[in-house]
Amino acid sequence: MPFIRKCPECGSINLYWNKETGEIICKDCNLVIEESMLNYGKDFRSFDEENKERSRAGGSSSLSQYDYGLKTEIGSKKDIYDISSKKMRDTIQRINVWHKRVTTAIERNLKNAMIELRRIVSFLKLTNQVQETAAKLYRDAVSKGLVRGRSMESVISSCVYAACRQHEVPRTLEELAEASAIDKKEIGRTYRFVTRELKVKILPSNPVDYIARFASELRLSPKTQTKSVEILMNAQHLELTSGRGPTGIAAAALYVASLLNGEKRTQREVAEIAGVTEVTIRNRYKEIITKLDLEKEIDKIRDKD
DNA sequence: AAGACGAAAGTGGTTGA
DNA sequence: TCAACAACTTTCGTCTT
Numbered sequence: 001m002p003f004i005r006k007c008p009e010c011g012s013i014n015l016y017w018n019k020e021t022g023e024i025i026c027k028d029c030n031l032v033i034e035e036s037m038l039n040y041g042k043d044f045r046s047f048d049e050e051n052k053e054r055s056r057a058g059g060s061s062s063l064s065q066y067d068y069g070l071k072t073e074i075g076s077k078k079d080i081y082d083i084s085s086k087k088m089r090d091t092i093q094r095i096n097v098w099h100k101r102v103t104t105a106i107e108r109n110l111k112n113a114m115i116e117l118r119r120i121v122s123f124l125k126l127t128n129q130v131q132e133t134a135a136k137l138y139r140d141a142v143s144k145g146l147v148r149g150r151s152m153e154s155v156i157s158s159c160v161y162a163a164c165r166q167h168e169v170p171r172t173l174e175e176l177a178e179a180s181a182i183d184k185k186e187i188g189r190t191y192r193f194v195t196r197e198l199k200v201k202i203l204p205s206n207p208v209d210y211i212a213r214f215a216s217e218l219r220l221s222p223k224t225q226t227k228s229v230e231i232l233m234n235a236q237h238l239e240l241t242s243g244r245g246p247t248g249i250a251a252a253a254l255y256v257a258s259l260l261n262g263e264k265r266t267q268r269e270v271a272e273i274a275g276v277t278e279v280t281i282r283n284r285y286k287e288i289i290t291k292l293d294l295e296k297e298i299d300k301i302r303d304k305d
Numbered sequence: 306a307a308g309a310c311g312a313a314a315g316t317g318g319t320t321g322a
Numbered sequence: 323t324c325a326a327c328a329a330c331t332t333t334c335g336t337c338t339t
Contacts, residue, residue: 185317245330266308277331282310 106142109152113138116156116180123179124171126164134163140198150190154182158191162200170205172247174275207232207241210250210274217273218265220258228257231288238291244284248276252284256294259301 114135121131137159141147147155157180164171177184195202208229215225231253235241241249251274258265267278267285274281289295 188318243329248330267310268308278309279311279332280330283330286310 109147110139110142113142113152113156116153117160120157120160120176120179124160124175126160126169126171127167130160130163130167130169133166134159137162137194137198137200141194144197146194146197150193151182153180154186154190155194156180157182157187158194161187161191162195162202165202165205166200168206168209170209170246172275205246207236207246207250207253210247211254214250214254214270214273218254218258218269220254220263220265221261224254224257224261224263227261228253231256231292234292235288240284240287240291245276245280247274248280248284250274251276252281252288255281255285256288256298259298260294262301 117131117134117138120126121134134156138156141155141159157176160179161171161173161176173184173188176182176187180187194200211225211229211232215228228250232241232249235249235253251270254274255265255267255270258270267281271278271281289298
């Protein structure tokens with residue numbers, strides 16, 4: 001079996017691996033072929049002057065590892081038996097008992113939370129960076145006591161949602177709800193609460209950020225994709241976008257672009273992918289074509305059929 | 306029969322008194 | 323705390339292809 005990979009869409013072998021996002025993308029048709037979760041990069045520092053290569057032993061420390069990938073436990077009684085007085089042994093054991101009591105509850109919570117986090121990240125095919133950001137947010141939320149009175153799952157979901165927004169790879173609340181089995185409203189509520197309490201500044205998401213993913217799911221050509229971004233830019237310039245749901249605008253732009261480039265998708269199809277209703281697409285669509293003077297072009301295409 | 310269109314009523318969140 | 327409000331959804335009837 002050859003190891004050379006081809007794009008399943010256009011057969012091109014001109015593939016590109018984005019190390020930042022971990023995605024493998026076809027250069028010819030922009031299809032995201034694989035979204036790898038693994039980061040093959042090495043850890044940054046070497047403490048060994050002799051060894052020029054930047055490497056280290058052991059796994060890397062990670063926020064999404066419930067104990068940061070480190071063990072904090074003190075050695076067992078048996079380990080220190082030979083080198084310590086009885087008094088010392090007793091002291092250490094007492095410390096250990098306390099250590100366990102204090103940490104187990106928090107760690108158990110954190111451990112479960114990180115398991116859940118990894119599940120959601122994997123389900124939504126998100127990157128390591130997003131996972132780490134979400135993990136950090138969750139830790140902050142826990143240390144501020146924000147989880148009390150809320151389910152761990154809903155807090156984790158909203159952390160992932162926030163992390164996606166921060167990394168400008170937004171997912172919709174519906175997608176998060178599907179991945180976590182938590183109600184959409186609940187995630188939204190928790191999200192607002194957590195970001196307010198942690199004072200996380202998140203810009204309103206840009207419709208353009210949704211285009212690539214929606215277009216890929218709708219199997220639209222890169223040309224159409226570019227066209228819809230163009231439409232979006234013009235719409236933003238005319239302030240058609242402020243106060244409106246970004247997914248609805250993105251959906252409408254894609255719908256218009258698909259018409260103009262003769263790759264028509266139904267309102268239903270676009271609505272389904274974008275997680276909005278056909279009515280919303282129609283409203284945005286109308287605004288776009290009237291304000292951007294695209295009516296004539298649309299009519300021309302209509303007449304051809 | 307399917308898609309597009311739009312009116313009307315309902316929902317949940319924001320805002321401002 | 324409450325009412326007004328804007329955006330969006332749901333539902334449904336009508337028209338077009």
